[in-house]
Amino acid sequence: xxxxxxxxxxxxxxxxxxxxxxxxxxxxxxxxxxxxxxxxxxxxxxxxxxxxxxxxxxxxxxxxxxxxxxxxxxxxxxxxxxxxxxxxxxxxxxxxxxxxxxxxxxxxxxxxxxxxxxxxxxxxxxxxxxxxxxxxxxxxxxxxxxxxxxxxxxxxxxxxxxxxxxxxxxxxxxxxxxxxxxxxxxxxxxxxxxxxxxxxxxxxxxxxxxxxxxxxxxxxxxxxxxxxxxxxxxxxxxxxxxxxxxxxxxxxxxxxxxxxxxxxxxxxxxxxxxxxxxxxxxxxxxxxxxxxxxxxxxxxxxxxxxxxxxxxxxxxxxxxxxxxxxxxxxxxxxxxxxxxxxxxxxxxxxxxxxxxxxxxxxxxxxxxxxxxxxxxxxxxxxxxxxxxxxxxxxxxxxxxxxxxxxxxxxxxxxxxxxxxxxxxxxxxxxxxxxxxxxxxxxxxxxxxxxxxxxxxxxxxxxxxxxxxxxxxxxxxxxxxxxxxxxxxxxxxxxxxxxxxxxxxxxxxxxxxxxxxxxxxxxxxxxxxxxxxxxxxxxxxxxxxxxxxxxxxxxxxxxxxxxxxxxxxxxxxxxxxxxxxxxxxxxxxxxxxxxxxxxxxxxxxxxxxxxxxxxx
Amino acid sequence: xxxxxxxxxxxxxxxxxxxxxxxxxxxxxxxxxxxxxxxxxxxxxxxxxxxxxxxxxxxxxxxxxxxxxxxxxxxxxxxxxxxxxxxxxxxxxxxxxxxxxxxxxxxxxxxxxxxxxxxxxxxxxxxxxxxxxxxxxxxxxxxxxxxxxxxxxxxxxxxxxxxxxxxxxxxxxxxxxxxxxxxxxxxxxxxxxxxxxxxxxxxxxxxxxxxxxxxxxxxxxxxxxxxxxxxxxxxxxxxxxxxxxxxxxxxxxxxxxxxxxxxxxxxxxxxxxxxxxxxxxxxxxxxxxxxxxxxxxxxxxxxxxxxxxxxxxxxxxxxxxxxxxxxxxxxxxxxxxxxxxxx
Numbered sequence: 001x002x003x004x005x006x007x008x009x010x011x012x013x014x015x016x017x018x019x020x021x022x023x024x025x026x027x028x029x030x031x032x033x034x035x036x037x038x039x040x041x042x043x044x045x046x047x048x049x050x051x052x053x054x055x056x057x058x059x060x061x062x063x064x065x066x067x068x069x070x071x072x073x074x075x076x077x078x079x080x081x082x083x084x085x086x087x088x089x090x091x092x093x094x095x096x097x098x099x100x101x102x103x104x105x106x107x108x109x110x111x112x113x114x115x116x117x118x119x120x121x122x123x124x125x126x127x128x129x130x131x132x133x134x135x136x137x138x139x140x141x142x143x144x145x146x147x148x149x150x151x152x153x154x155x156x157x158x159x160x161x162x163x164x165x166x167x168x169x170x171x172x173x174x175x176x177x178x179x180x181x182x183x184x185x186x187x188x189x190x191x192x193x194x195x196x197x198x199x200x201x202x203x204x205x206x207x208x209x210x211x212x213x214x215x216x217x218x219x220x221x222x223x224x225x226x227x228x229x230x231x232x233x234x235x236x237x238x239x240x241x242x243x244x245x246x247x248x249x250x251x252x253x254x255x256x257x258x259x260x261x262x263x264x265x266x267x268x269x270x271x272x273x274x275x276x277x278x279x280x281x282x283x284x285x286x287x288x289x290x291x292x293x294x295x296x297x298x299x300x301x302x303x304x305x306x307x308x309x310x311x312x313x314x315x316x317x318x319x320x321x322x323x324x325x326x327x328x329x330x331x332x333x334x335x336x337x338x339x340x341x342x343x344x345x346x347x348x349x350x351x352x353x354x355x356x357x358x359x360x361x362x363x364x365x366x367x368x369x370x371x372x373x374x375x376x377x378x379x380x381x382x383x384x385x386x387x388x389x390x391x392x393x394x395x396x397x398x399x400x401x402x403x404x405x406x407x408x409x410x411x412x413x414x415x416x417x418x419x420x421x422x423x424x425x426x427x428x429x430x431x432x433x434x435x436x437x438x439x440x441x442x443x444x445x446x447x448x449x450x451x452x453x454x455x456x457x458x459x460x461x462x463x464x465x466x467x468x469x470x471x472x473x474x475x476x477x478x479x480x481x482x483x484x485x486x487x488x489x490x491x492x493x494x495x496x497x498x499x500x501x502x503x504x505x506x507x508x509x510x511x512x513x514x515x516x517x518x519x520x521x522x523x524x525x526x527x528x529x530x531x532x533x534x535x536x537x538x539x540x541x542x543x544x545x546x547x548x549x550x551x552x553x554x555x556x557x558x559x560x561x562x563x564x565x566x567x568x569x570x571x572x573x574x575x576x577x578x579x580x581x582x583x584x585x586x587x588x589x590x591x592x593x594x595x596x597x598x599x600x601x602x603x604x605x606x607x608x609x610x611x612x613x614x615x
Numbered sequence: 616x617x618x619x620x621x622x623x624x625x626x627x628x629x630x631x632x633x634x635x636x637x638x639x640x641x642x643x644x645x646x647x648x649x650x651x652x653x654x655x656x657x658x659x660x661x662x663x664x665x666x667x668x669x670x671x672x673x674x675x676x677x678x679x680x681x682x683x684x685x686x687x688x689x690x691x692x693x694x695x696x697x698x699x700x701x702x703x704x705x706x707x708x709x710x711x712x713x714x715x716x717x718x719x720x721x722x723x724x725x726x727x728x729x730x731x732x733x734x735x736x737x738x739x740x741x742x743x744x745x746x747x748x749x750x751x752x753x754x755x756x757x758x759x760x761x762x763x764x765x766x767x768x769x770x771x772x773x774x775x776x777x778x779x780x781x782x783x784x785x786x787x788x789x790x791x792x793x794x795x796x797x798x799x800x801x802x803x804x805x806x807x808x809x810x811x812x813x814x815x816x817x818x819x820x821x822x823x824x825x826x827x828x829x830x831x832x833x834x835x836x837x838x839x840x841x842x843x844x845x846x847x848x849x850x851x852x853x854x855x856x857x858x859x860x861x862x863x864x865x866x867x868x869x870x871x872x873x874x875x876x877x878x879x880x881x882x883x884x885x886x887x888x889x890x891x892x893x894x895x896x897x898x899x900x901x902x903x904x905x906x907x908x909x910x911x912x913x914x915x916x917x918x919x920x921x922x923x924x925x926x927x928x929x930x931x932x933x934x935x936x937x938x939x940x941x942x943x944x945x946x947x948x949x950x951x952x953x954x955x956x957x958x
Binding site for chain 1: 669672685687689691692700704706727728731930936937940944945946947953955
């Protein structure tokens with residue numbers, strides 16, 4: 001009979017599952033998260049895997065991880081350091097111990113700590129025995145051995161039996177968090193419906209893990225994370241890349257313009273290409289091009305032809321697309337360029353995240369080639385900003401760059417499911433057949449957008465291209481004053497978008513000692529850090545920007561009400577220098593990090609406190 | 616066959632329907648003028664509505680073409696015409712899409728897009744103005760400049776093996792390849808009509824004279840004095856004969872083609888190869904495409920026109936199938952698919 005365990009109630013918990021690339025940690029983490037979401041927790045997840053598909057087994061290079069932050073309050077990030085670490089082998093422990101809080105609970109598969117694996121991981125002595133883990137709450141379980149024993153009566157080969165150890169450990173976690181097994185049992189049943197022996201093995205392993213955790217003495221208490229107060233509605237979990245793809249599909253449906261994606265696979269943006277490929281039933285045409293340049297050029301062709309055109313990429317791909325982006329600017333065609341940023345320069349660190357493509361997005365083209373630049377700031381709001389990028393692009397007849405990042409793209413959050421009919425309307429300025437007044441560069445007086453005249457439409461034959469054109473008539477021209485006029489119009493057109501985007505919001509009081517400024521994917525970390533500062537009584541607020549070019553109209557007003565401004569970003573200071581150039585009347589402090597890692601909340605609060613103490 | 620998915624004009628159009636109001640700024644004597652004339656001849660004959668033609672180009676002298684024809688037109692960037700045209704055709708299959716490009720635009724800076732549009736067999740017609748030189752940048756060698764030619768960037772002669780356009784196109788699994796000299800507008804018009812009828816990517820190589828930077832580059836083949844002896848004008852189903860009095864012919868012997876004089880050494884008309892442009896096997900087509908002087912005539916006309924499904928048709932087919940078979944019929948369906956829950 002198991003002893004009655006204590007219950008520890010926590011507001012939020014960070015859990016990290018780590019193991020070898022082939023250990024199924026991504027699936028384990030996802031199932032754990034889905035069950036938590038069903039129990040009413042708010043949550044954010046982040047997978048952390050190597051760039052190599054299957055790096056050598058049992059080495060630090062081959063470690064794959066999945067982190068989830070769940071809470072009975074609103075969760076903004078996938079968490080800094082973890083409270084619970086599940087490590088399936090010595091290498092994964094070695095690689096991740098630094099991400100565990102002091103005193104964290106660590107569950108290890110003791111049976112994987114054989115001498116050769118310990119050595120391969122780079123340990124001199126067995127960490128389970130040398131006292132180096134004394135400051136943690138260790139739960140050492142011979143998981144592989146126990147799984148095999150549990151499956152003694154299941155007709156299944158040894159290799160398959162071994163693979164179910166992730167279900168065993170998931171079962172242990174379900175006991176630890178007092179979760180219901182039904183959802184996962186049901187998942188297993190559906191996933192392996194044609195292989196009854198595999199269903200049985202996985203289900204048996206899951207239950208065995210749960211029962212083992214209940215009896216083992218090392219687990220003295222269970223963890224309770226209650227339901228978070230959430231807006232009523234229907235929810236789902238979604239990653240940033242999927243949300244981006246769906247936001248684009250929604251914009252296509254709402255605008256009545258068929259979606260065309262021209263793209264070339266590149267980490268961490270490939271998932272958007274794969275996802276859109278699956279939705280031909282919504283009319284999406286997806287062209288996997290021969291290279292990045294063909295990706296954007298085919299999209300420009302499709303846009304000329306009347307499609308809602310998109311190209312998706314990451315930093316190196318954006319570099320290759322530069323010339324064509326200028327073509328979209330001068331032809332004044334709608335085009336959404338999604339850049340899922342990663343750590344650069346060059347190939348850099350493909351699976352690690354950074355915000356270092358902002359300058360490239362703003363300025364990386366020949367000539368005066370301004371573009372709308374928007375940044376999503378969480379996995380779920382990629383849906384909204386992808387939608388807005390498409391809307392602004394079509395309504396203003398100019399290309400838009402949407403910046404997300406690898407962290408956001410791979411990370412997931414809960415999305416309150418919107419209704420497409422309730423999203424803002426999209427009205428592309430289509431030219432009417434036989435319009436006697438049609439001219440390629442005749443413009444709307446308010447937006448300066450030209451009309452979109454789609455090939456096939458009667459009476460609208462016209463030519464556009466990369467050579468400078470006369471305003472209105474659209475004939476090739478090298479007239480000096482016309483060129484200056486067109487340069488100014490193209491810029492003005494982009495700047496006028498400020499009349500169509502929301503004002504900048506501030507989290508916290510709209511005046512105070514310190515305004516923290518961020519943009520894009522750092523939102524969760526900055527919100528958490530500023531929230532903590534506010535709770536502690538500091539006069540600190542946060543302005544997190546999604547609209548970068550143009551900036552919201554009230555930006556200067558927001559800045560003027562704070563004694564000091566600090567701009568925090570995951571680069572060497574690109575947004576801060578853009579602000580220095582755009583709004584030079586303010587003094588900006590900056591905090592930067594370029595490690596391919598997100599900010600940590602504690603690191604941010606330390607910076608802010610130090611700043612406030614300086615006076 | 617002409618494309619049934621492209622709407623036909625209810626009235627017979629004429630050359631004037633496609634005349635542009637823009638001044639044609641090619642040099643006097645440039646081969647481009649003849650190509651323009653042939654296109655203006657053939658578009659009314661093809662018979663699609665005048666709004667259903669789109670011309671795409673890259674950069675170079677050839678690529679000013681869209682400005683000179685009154686259709687929907689797009690003047691792109693260097694080398695990318697094929698990529699832009701791919702997007703135009705896939706997005707809007709109701710358009711008859713034409714690309715105007717040069718030897719540098721298509722086979723140097725745009726080589727990748729050129730081979731891939733051909734491989735995919737997207738229904739686009741490519742007019743390849745091959746003048747064997749870079750004209751707009753004033754006289755540097757191109758990927759088709761003959762080995763050893765002195766140009767502004769090869770003062771001692773080029774040291775590069777040139778591309779043979781036909782070889783590249785067929786190497787990329789091209790389904791249609793034709794070649795015409797720029798001084799035979801009648802043949803060019805016929806060939807362009809054949810290209811329009813072809814389902815898939817058609818490449819028409821036009822041996823174009825650049826009067827300023829590479830004058831008479833093709834004169835051995837195209838000049839009035841030499842053309843009868845040095846051009847084999849292919850016609851489907853007819854023997855491959857040439858010469859002023861059709862006294863020469865092509866035979867297949869062993870694994871190669873040979874140019875022979877009929878009546879000499881026992882050769883009769885029966886020995887002469889008959890052209891089959893529709894043969895799916897590109898073997899003979901490749902050999903015809905590579906023929907060059909002094910031992911051979913240069914093959915003109917439609918060398919290859921093989922049937923294969925087109926990429927753009929398959930796109931429509933897959934979308935149709937998905938629409939009829941998927942549970943996801945709108946984005947709301949998608950948002951509510953899979954795991955969702957009420958709070």
